[in-house]
Amino acid sequence: MPASAIAKELGKIVGADHVLERPEDVMLYEYDGGLSTGTPEVVVFPTSKEEVSQIARLASRMKVSLVPRGAGTGLSGGSIPRAGGIVLVVSRMTKILEIDAANRRAVVEPGVVNSDLSAAVAEHGLYFAPDPASQRASTIGGNVAENSGGAHTLAHGVTVNHITGLEVVLADGRVVQMGGKPVDSCGYDLTGLFVGTEGTVGIVTAITVKLTKVAEAVETLLAIFNTVDDAANTVMSITSDGITPVALEMLDGKTLRCVEEATHAGYPMDSGAVLLIELEGLREAVTEQAEAVRAVCQRHQAREVRRAANEAERQLLWKGRKTAFAALGRLAPAYYTQDGVVPRSHIAKVLRYIETVAQKCNLQIGNIFHAGDGNLHPCILFDLRDPDQVERTHRAGKMILQYCVDAGGTITGEHGVGMEKNELMPLLFSEDDLAVMKRVHDVLNPQSVLNPQKLFPAPRSCRETNIADAQRGRR
Numbered sequence: 001m002p003a004s005a006i007a008k009e010l011g012k013i014v015g016a017d018h019v020l021e022r023p024e025d026v027m028l029y030e031y032d033g034g035l036s037t038g039t040p041e042v043v044v045f046p047t048s049k050e051e052v053s054q055i056a057r058l059a060s061r062m063k064v065s066l067v068p069r070g071a072g073t074g075l076s077g078g079s080i081p082r083a084g085g086i087v088l089v090v091s092r093m094t095k096i097l098e099i100d101a102a103n104r105r106a107v108v109e110p111g112v113v114n115s116d117l118s119a120a121v122a123e124h125g126l127y128f129a130p131d132p133a134s135q136r137a138s139t140i141g142g143n144v145a146e147n148s149g150g151a152h153t154l155a156h157g158v159t160v161n162h163i164t165g166l167e168v169v170l171a172d173g174r175v176v177q178m179g180g181k182p183v184d185s186c187g188y189d190l191t192g193l194f195v196g197t198e199g200t201v202g203i204v205t206a207i208t209v210k211l212t213k214v215a216e217a218v219e220t221l222l223a224i225f226n227t228v229d230d231a232a233n234t235v236m237s238i239t240s241d242g243i244t245p246v247a248l249e250m251l252d253g254k255t256l257r258c259v260e261e262a263t264h265a266g267y268p269m270d271s272g273a274v275l276l277i278e279l280e281g282l283r284e285a286v287t288e289q290a291e292a293v294r295a296v297c298q299r300h301q302a303r304e305v306r307r308a309a310n311e312a313e314r315q316l317l318w319k320g321r322k323t324a325f326a327a328l329g330r331l332a333p334a335y336y337t338q339d340g341v342v343p344r345s346h347i348a349k350v351l352r353y354i355e356t357v358a359q360k361c362n363l364q365i366g367n368i369f370h371a372g373d374g375n376l377h378p379c380i381l382f383d384l385r386d387p388d389q390v391e392r393t394h395r396a397g398k399m400i401l402q403y404c405v406d407a408g409g410t411i412t413g414e415h416g417v418g419m420e421k422n423e424l425m426p427l428l429f430s431e432d433d434l435a436v437m438k439r440v441h442d443v444l445n446p447q448s449v450l451n452p453q454k455l456f457p458a459p460r461s462c463r464e465t466n467i468a469d470a471q472r473g474r475r
Helices: 003-014 023-029 049-062 114-124 140-146 190-194 228-240 253-263 283-299 311-322 324-330 344-360 387-406 422-427 431-444 460-474
Strands: 042-044 066-069 086-089 096-100 105-108 163-169 175-179 203-210 217-225 247-252 273-281 304-307 334-337 364-370 378-382
Touching: 003 042, 003 049, 023 042, 023 086, 049 066, 049 086, 049 163, 049 203, 066 140, 066 203, 096 114, 105 114, 114 140, 140 203, 163 190, 175 190, 217 228, 217 283, 217 311, 228 247, 228 273, 228 283, 228 344, 247 253, 253 273, 253 311, 253 324, 253 364, 273 283, 273 311, 283 304, 311 324, 324 334, 324 364, 324 378, 334 387, 344 364, 344 387, 378 387, 387 422, 422 431
Parallel strands: 042 086, 066 086
Antiparallel strands: 096 105, 105 203, 163 175, 163 203, 217 273, 217 304, 247 273, 247 364, 334 378, 364 378
16 A cells, blocks of 8 residues: 555544554664664654554454554664554653552553653652663653663563553454462453563553652772673672672773763773673671672772762763763764673673674674673674675674574563564474464464564575574684
8 A cells, every 4th residue: 555545544533643664753763773684665753642543453354564663762773664554653652640659560551761761750759660771761662662671681581571561453453461460360460461572563552651769879890800801700700709789880991081081071081891880788788798809800800890979970980881882982983782681701802702793794893781690792883884884784784693692692681572583492492382372473463564574584595504604603
């Protein structure tokens, strides 16, 4: 069906002013924070579950793909339309529907920005714990779709650990409620099933979240090391000693120098790596833990362990961490961020391998990541205008993820699979595993109208070719 006809029908639902179809308008929605692109035929901006339901019915009837989109900050192509069709943007669904401070719950629409929710509940001494680096832009709906993490997930967990209920529009337009305010609901845990499905089985229209009480005391430490290995080994020792920081982040020398030049956060320009370590809880316990962390760092040749002297200094250290990816733009016009996970005991080994990949592919790679839970974020720097660099960047990414799997890890910790890693799913799952997932998908999205060609690999021949390419690159 022509885009003009689709746009006309959508205009009857949301109003013509809230539908885009001109090429110069829809091209703004053909990319996210990753490398992949795909141009929609039409973009629509609903304001309610009723409108989303009608749009889903229309797409199902017309057999036109429907791709939900939040702020477009994703890093795996999850909100990119592979088959044209309709992109449904939730940027007008931004209401905080309820704040239940007594029970530490809030109900929000999917377009609410992550950090805005924490700001809205701050007067109650509460906040929303998942904090992806993009939290000042990324939406709660997008966080749910990708099961986003963040710097403070080591102690608090990722998005799924903070979602107790969802209102979801299915592919045929039905509106269903999953879970609610209680911690535990009877029956199947459909809320847990839905989080992380990347818009392939439903579109979330309301989210019930847990709120976390602001801690009595917070201590932020910056441990400085001459080598990446010493920093990586420290991570293992901190957790094996029974200390669980709320955040345990690592930046290598290349990255921290860019960060310091951009933010002047106090990162030492001549160091090989730093750990940003945050502890929270009761004041006495935090003080005791901080001393224990300092001792572990010194045991692993930390040349210095600094303590943020006040809130302003603490926020500056975190500003450096949160803006690190942007700071790497000083070294190259573009970057490609990977998202592999490995056991903490393998961090040093995997970082050494990443350096060999950089040399083999003749690329610069900076490392900044959630070291406490082994969630690596190698940042591959390249020039998007050079096809050869683009090809080498993709190859380097596959090599790194293959190595992460070989080390006992996985291909994503928070960025999702989307359209950039779906062909690598057979590295982790058997044919039977994938078939079970696909059966669940097909029950809820039988015509593959919702976000098609995501998460699942293509037919066998394509999958085998892709994996063989990754394996050849490692040799």
